[in-house]
Each structure stands twice: as C-alpha cells, then as structure tokens.
Amino acid sequence: MIDNKKFVAIVQATAKRIEDEKDFLTELDNAIGDGDHGINLARGFAAVEKKLPELAEKDLGAILKGIGMALVSNVGGASGPLYGTAYMKAGAALKGKTEMTPEDFAAAFDAAIGGVQMRGKAHEGEKTMLDAQMPACKAYKEALAAGKDMKAAVHEAVEAARKGVEYTKTILATKGRASYLGERSIGHQDPGATSSLMILEEFEKAL
Amino acid sequence: MKKIINDVENVEQEMIEGLVKSRSRKLEKLEAGNIVVRKERKQGKVALVSGGGSGHEPAHGGYVGRGMLDAAVAGPVFTSPTPDMVYEGIKAVATDAGVLCIVKNYTGDVMNFEMAVDMAKDDDIKADYVVVNDDVAVEDSSFTTGRRGVAGTILVHKIAGARAEEGGTLEEVKAVAEKVIANVRTMGMAIKPCTVPAAGKPGFELPEDEMEIGIGIHGEPGTHREKLQKANEIAKQLLDKILADIDYSGKEVAVIVNGMGATPLMELYIVNNFVQDYLKEKNVRVYDTMVGNYMTSIEMAGFSLTLLRLDDELKRLYDAPADTAAIHR
Numbered sequence: 034m035i036d037n038k039k040f041v042a043i044v045q046a047t048a049k050r051i052e053d054e055k056d057f058l059t060e061l062d063n064a065i066g067d068g069d070h071g072i073n074l075a076r077g078f079a080a081v082e083k084k085l086p087e088l089a090e091k092d093l094g095a096i097l098k099g100i101g102m103a104l105v106s107n108v109g110g111a112s113g114p115l116y117g118t119a120y121m122k123a124g125a126a127l128k129g130k131t132e133m134t135p136e137d138f139a140a141a142f143d144a145a146i147g148g149v150q151m152r153g154k155a156h157e158g159e160k161t162m163l164d165a166q167m168p169a170c171k172a173y174k175e176a177l178a179a180g181k182d183m184k185a186a187v188h189e190a191v192e193a194a195r196k197g198v199e200y201t202k203t204i205l206a207t208k209g210r211a212s213y214l215g216e217r218s219i220g221h222q223d224p225g226a227t228s229s230l231m232i233l234e235e236f237e238k239a240l
Numbered sequence: 241m242k243k244i245i246n247d248v249e250n251v252e253q254e255m256i257e258g259l260v261k262s263r264s265r266k267l268e269k270l271e272a273g274n275i276v277v278r279k280e281r282k283q284g285k286v287a288l289v290s291g292g293g294s295g296h297e298p299a300h301g302g303y304v305g306r307g308m309l310d311a312a313v314a315g316p317v318f319t320s321p322t323p324d325m326v327y328e329g330i331k332a333v334a335t336d337a338g339v340l341c342i343v344k345n346y347t348g349d350v351m352n353f354e355m356a357v358d359m360a361k362d363d364d365i366k367a368d369y370v371v372v373n374d375d376v377a378v379e380d381s382s383f384t385t386g387r388r389g390v391a392g393t394i395l396v397h398k399i400a401g402a403r404a405e406e407g408g409t410l411e412e413v414k415a416v417a418e419k420v421i422a423n424v425r426t427m428g429m430a431i432k433p434c435t436v437p438a439a440g441k442p443g444f445e446l447p448e449d450e451m452e453i454g455i456g457i458h459g460e461p462g463t464h465r466e467k468l469q470k471a472n473e474i475a476k477q478l479l480d481k482i483l484a485d486i487d488y489s490g491k492e493v494a495v496i497v498n499g500m501g502a503t504p505l506m507e508l509y510i511v512n513n514f515v516q517d518y519l520k521e522k523n524v525r526v527y528d529t530m531v532g533n534y535m536t537s538i539e540m541a542g543f544s545l546t547l548l549r550l551d552d553e554l555k556r557l558y559d560a561p562a563d564t565a566a567i568h569r
Contacts, residue, residue, distance in 0.1 A: 063443055067318050067458040072438050076316075105355070109293075109319040111348035114355060152351055209347045210460060212385050213378045217461070 034183075035133040035240075037096060041089045043239045044100065048078035050235050051228065061224040065211040069110060070224040077108035077116070092131050097124030097141070111209060112225060115149050115162065122148030135183040142170045153208065160206035160218060162225030169194035169233055184240040191237050194230040201226045241440045243539075248437045252294045256314055259301045263565055266305055272328040274314040274321075276301040281310060286404040286413045287333040290342040290397060291326060292349050293318040295436070295538045296457055298566035303394065307562030307569065308401035309342075317436050317538070318458045320348035326356030330367060338366030338410035342396050342417065344389025345373040346458075366410060370417045372396050374426040374546065376485045377454030377463050388456045391498040391535040391546045392424035395558070398567060402560035416557065420548065425485050427454065427478040428544030430500060431468065434459045434537050453477065457500070457537045471507065472514040478545045479518055488524045488549060494558055495519070495529040496546035501536035503543050508532070511543055527555060534566065 035043075051058075051074050058071030081103045088099040097120050105117030126144035127137060146166050150156070157167045172193035176186035201223035206212045211223070245251055256274040260267045268279050274294070281287070290300045291313030300312035310333040315321035330339050339360065343353040353369055360367040374392030400417040408416070430452045433442040436459060443459030446452055451474070454463030469477075482488075497512045499505070508531050519526055527550055535544070550558065562569040 059439055063439070067460045068436060068439050068443050069316075069319050072436075073316070073319055106322045106324045109315050109322050109348065109352070111320075111346075111351055113320075113322055113348070114351040153347070208385055210385070210456075210458070213388065213454075213456065213463070214461065215463065217464075 035138070037089065037091070037093055037131055039239065040093060040096060040133070041085055043236055044085060045082060046239060047232050047235045048082045050231050051075050051078045054231060058224050058228055061222060061227055064221045065206065065214055065218050066224060067210055070112060070228065073108045073110050074112055074116070074228055077104045077113060080107040092127075092129055093133055094124045094128035094130060097121070097127060100124075111153070112228075114152050115225070118148040118152045119145035135177055135186060138183065139170070139174050139177060142173065146170055155208045158204060159208045160201050160204050160211060160223050161208050162223065162229045164201050164223060165194040165197040165226035165229040165233075168197045184237075187233070187237045187240055191230070191233050194233050198222050198226045198230050241435050241437070243435070243437060245437060251437050252314055252316055255294060255297065256301060259565060263305075266563070270328060270332055273325045275311060275325065275329045275332065276304045276314070277311045277329070277332050278304055278306070280306075281333060281335070283335055284337050285335060286337045286408060286410050287311070287335055287339045288342060288397070288401055288404055288413070289313065289326070289329050289333060289339055290393070291315070291321050291329065292344055292346070293320055293458070296535050298533070299394065299535045300397070302566035303397045303564050305562065305564035307405050307560055308397045308564050308567065317438065320346065320352045323352050323355035323359060326353055327359045330356060330360045330365060331363075334360070334365045334367070336366075338368065340400065340404070340410060340413050340417065341367065341369035342393065342400065343369050343371050344393050345371045345386055346388060347385050368410060368414055370396070370414060370421060372421050374421070374424045375456065376425050376427050376481050390426045390428060390457050391496050391544050392420075392426045392548065394496065394534050394567075395424055395494065395546070395548050396420045398562060399554055399557040401562065402557035405560065416553070420554065423486070423549040423554070424546060425482045426544050426546040427481050428456070428500065428542060429453045429462065429474060429478060430455045430540050430542030432502065432541035434501065434540040436538070452542075455537070455540070455542060457535060459537055459540060471510045475511045475514045475545065476518060479515065482545065482547050483522060483524070486549065488522070488547060490523055490525075492525045492527040492550045492555070493519070494527055494548040494550055496534060496544075497529065497531045498535055498544045498546060499533040500540040500542040500544065501533060502539040502541040505532070508543060515545060528558065
C-alpha cells in the first residue's frame with residue numbers, strides 16, 4: 034500500500050534520478066532525435082519538485098494531476114504532452130484516493146498508457162516509451178494475478194521494461210523524430226523508453 | 241562550446257527581448273513568456289499564430305507584423321513551446337474572426353499546439369490549425385511521423401498572412417494555407433552541425449570531407465551521409481529530389497535558397513546561380529527568389545532549397561505588402 038506521503042517521496046527520488054541521468058538521456062536522444070530529452074525532462078521534474086509541497090497533503094489523484102500539469106507546462110517537446118497526459122490520466126484513475134492498493138496501481142498504469150497512446154497516436158513496437166511501459170504493465174498485472182505481492186510484481190514490471198528498452202535497440206522507429214532516420218535508427222535505444230524504465234526503477238526502490 | 245551568449249538559461253528570453261527592442265514601435269513581448277505579438281492589430285481580421293522551438297531565427301518572431309503573423313510563441317531551443325504558452329499567444333491576439341495556428345510537422349509541436357487549440361476552443365475562441373510538411377527528404381508514409389515542416393513554412397506565413405490581412409474568413413485563410421502546403425517542397429543539407437546551448441556539444445559529428453543530406457532544422461542527422469561535392473552537384477541533388485516529388489514543369493515558382501545559420505551569403509548565391517540555370521533547363525519558370533537566412537538551425541552550415549508552385553492567387557498574396565523584421569514587401 035502506498036499513501037500520499039510515500040508517493041511524494043517516490044516522486045522526489047524520480048526527480049533526482051532524472052536530474053542525475055540528464056546527460057545520458059540527452060546523449061541517447063542526440064543519436065536518434067534532437068538531443069533534448071534529458072534537458073527537457075529534468076526541467077519538468079525540477080518544476081514538479083517545486084510544486085510538491087503544495088500538493089503533498091492532497092489525495093493521490095490530485096497529486097498526480099498536479100504533476101501532469103507541471104510536466105505539460107514545463108517540459109515542452111513531445112515528452113511534455115506525453116508524460117504530462119500519462120500522469121494526468123493516472124490521476125483521474127486515482128481520484129479521491131489517499132492510498133494506492135496494488136490493483137489501484139494497475140488501474141493507474143493502464144490509464145497512463147492509454148493517455149500516451151491517445152496523445153502520441155502510437156502503438157507498441159514503434160520504438161517509443163510505450164515499448165517499456167506496455168510490457169511492464171502487462172508483467173505487473175500477470176504477477177498480481179499469479180498471487181505475487183506489490184513489491185514482487187513491480188520487480189517483474191521493471192524487468193519487463195528493461196527488456197523493452199533492449200528491444201527498442203533492435204527495431205525501426207516509426208513515430209517521432211527518430212522515424213526520419215529510417216534504418217539508421219536501428220541499434221539505438223529509445224530515450225523515452227529509457228526514462229520510463231528509470232521512473233519504474235525509482236518506484237521499485239521505494240517499496 | 242563557443243557562443244556569444246550570457247547565460248545558457250536566458251538565451252531564449254534575451255533573444256526575444258532583443259528582437260522586440262529592434263522593432264519597439266511595432267512589436268511587443270507578452271509578460272506571460274517568450275511570445276512576440278504585433279502592437280497594432282485589426283479587429284475582425286483572422287489572427288495568425290505560429291511558433292516552435294527557438295534556434296530557427298528569424299523564424300518565427302521575425303515574421304510577426306503586418307501582412308504575416310500576429311503572434312509567435314518561442315519554446316526553448318529546438319523544443320516546442322508548451323500548450324499554456326501557445327494558448328497565451330492565441331488569447332492575446334484572438335479576434336471574433338478566429339485564430340489560425342501554423343504548425344511545423346514535428347511530433348512535439350503538433351501535440352502542444354493541438355492541446356493549445358483545444359484549450360482555446362474550451363474558452364469559446366474560434367481556433368484551428370494547419371500542419372506544414374514540406375520536407376521531401378523523408379518519405380510521407382505510415383512508417384514515419386510524416387514529412388517535417390521546414391523553410392516552406394515561411395511561405396505559409398506570408399501567403400496566409402496576406403489573405404488574413406485582406407479580410408479572408410478563417411475558412412478562407414485556412415484553405416489558402418493548405419494550398420501553399422500542397423504546393424511547397426523543400427530539401428536541405430549540412431556541412432557542419434550545430435550546438436544546442438544547453439547541451440554544450442554538437443548534435444552530430446561530421447568529418448571534414450563529408451556532408452549530411454536530408455537534414456531537418458533541429459541539428460538532427462539527415463537521411464544519409466556522403467562525400468562532400470561541388471556546390472552545383474549538391475544543389476542538383478536537392479533539386480532533383482524536389483522536382484521528382486510534384487510536377488513543376490511549365491509552372492511558375494517562388495524559390496527560397498535558405499541558409500541554415502552559418503552559411504555565407506557568398507555560398508548561397510553560388511548555389512542560386514546554379515539553381516536558376518537548372519530550373520530554366522527543366523522548364524520551370526522562376527517568378528521570384530529569396531536568398532538568405534529564413535529558417536535556420538542555430539549555427540549549422542548548410543542550406544535548403546524550397547520551391548512553391550504558384551497560381552494567380554498565390555502570386556498576388558506572395559507580392560502583397562508585409563512589414564516584419566525578416567520580410568518586407
């Protein structure tokens with residue numbers, strides 16, 4: 034079970050992780066995009082961190098919505114609307130809740146992915162953040178169904194996301210700026226999938 | 241990194257303030273952010289809003305003024321402005337006649353402008369948008385995000401701006417913008433990459449004797465790399481790709497020989513010298529040519545060629561008066 038206090042701590046850890054990995058994410062993006070993923074996401078999460086004190090006492094739905102709004106108005110690029118929409122949709126799924134059960138997390142994760150698909154008009158297998166998120170969500174739900182606890186299930190999700198990131202190295206980008214590279218996008222891992230993995234890893238560490 | 245800047249964090253804002261101060265009688269910056277708007281706005285005229293990442297100067301703030309844009313929203317370098325900022329721009333210039341946003345086809349720009357147009361509609365502002373996709377370097381297929389919007393966007397600003405100025409309705413201004421989009425094609429190349437100030441190093445590396453063909457305008461690599469050739473051969477390669485895309489034969493065209501930021505005018509004129517002769521040879525009649533830095537990629541060295549197929553309506557609007565930092569008619 035995750036209450037809002039714990040969730041705020043997770044978001045703080047996520048913000049720190051993104052700041053620490055800013056250059057790495059930017060380097061990945063330089064190879065197949067326009068080299069701003071790390072810079073933009075770090076700017077967005079810094080804004081989120083600043084806003085957390087005023088969100089901390091609210092319910093999880095409101096916290097997630099606040100995070101989403103901060104990302105949309107501070108990240109820019111494509112990742113702003115994508116991550117922003119993901120957090121806002123997750124917030125809508127947890128509206129009014131002050132604690133998140135393992136099932137709530139599955140519902141929020143599903144809603145977040147739905148938001149990314151809607152905003153990005155993308156599917157799995159197009160070398161995007163969905164290639165980390167979708168297998169992770171599937172693995173999480175399967176682990177819960179198999180009777181595992183939340184910590185073990187999130188571990189499965191992280192493993193699946195990691196494989197997803199590896200998988201993005203082998204496929205052709207068909208969405209976003211990387212799609213213009215054609216065959217040349219093969220061999221590079223997707224920056225958005227990588228940042229999604231980092232966000233999940235921080236979630237796991239906190240459990 | 242060697243640049244004439246102050247702090248990396250303030251590059252965009254200082255650039256916008258400097259632009260506005262250079263035309264202080266005609267332009268102003270909104271308090272809300274890096275948004276350039278026309279000081280004098282006509283009621284009842286469709287308002288045109290464009291924007292995108294910074295680093296493409298004079299695009300887009302340099303095209304704000306009579307006969308072209310009413311507002312330009314600047315994001316961080318090479319990063320789309322956020323929906324709330326675009327919405328501030330829309331709100332500031334919106335009239336009863338409505339607002340048309342001109343968006344370059346990049347995933348981020350399209351998503352952020354779409355969200356902003358939705359916000360405007362929620363507030364009962366009549367708003368719509370067009371997406372420019374003139375870059376023939378990339379295939380417009382289901383395997384890509386579609387063609388990028390590059391230097392041809394300037395001609396959409398010019399022609400749609402003229403149509404709005406002469407009193408066209410939102411539907412009419414949108415229709416002529418779409419007509420430009422359907423008839424304009426661009427292709428670019430680079431011999432030197434550029435450095436995003438916040439990144440501190442070039443987006444890609446290019447050996448002394450190589451060039452990158454099919455670049456966009458964000459310092460990203462192009463479609464392929466080859467040995468550097470003479471100016472005429474490079475220009476021919478770009479033109480052939482454009483001419484193969486739509487039929488220009490026997491048609492009148494407007495041409496842009498666009499520098500990417502660090503290309504000397506000397507080289508752009510050398511390119512143009514060939515372009516004019518080659519088009520004549522291909523039975524394409526040049527109505528007018530613009531040579532200069534119109535849609536740049538910071539200090540990238542390279543150029544792009546743009547051809548717009550004209551008809552009488554487009555010619556009239558192309559020639560209509562404009563008073564902006566970068567285009568005067």
